[in-house]
Amino acid sequence: MKKQHLFYPDYVVRVNNETWIIETKGGFTRTGESKDIDAFSETKYKYLHQYILDNNLKGGFVRKDDKSNRLCICIREYSKDINSDNWQLLSKVIT
DSSP: OOOOOOOOOSEEEEETTEEEEEEEOOOBOTTSOBOOOOTTHHHHHHHHHHHHHHTTOEEEEEEEETTTTEEEEEOSSOOSOTTSTTEEEHHHHOO
């Protein structure tokens, strides 16, 4: 029997009449290495993303990129690579 695990995202915010669900994770070093210590990040992202789609919401994972000193958000498909197209500047996504 599988054990059920609970997952509570870090933030639920309203921006311009849209509800965003945000989960924060460890950032990326200047060389692009992950500082995320959560072994379940990919699984959590999968369930968060499905919940967002099912409920017509917005959201994703937010991590700090030490190279640019900016916050980035992943809203499409989870990637451990900060240089992938899946990560965008938070300030350009949530305006």
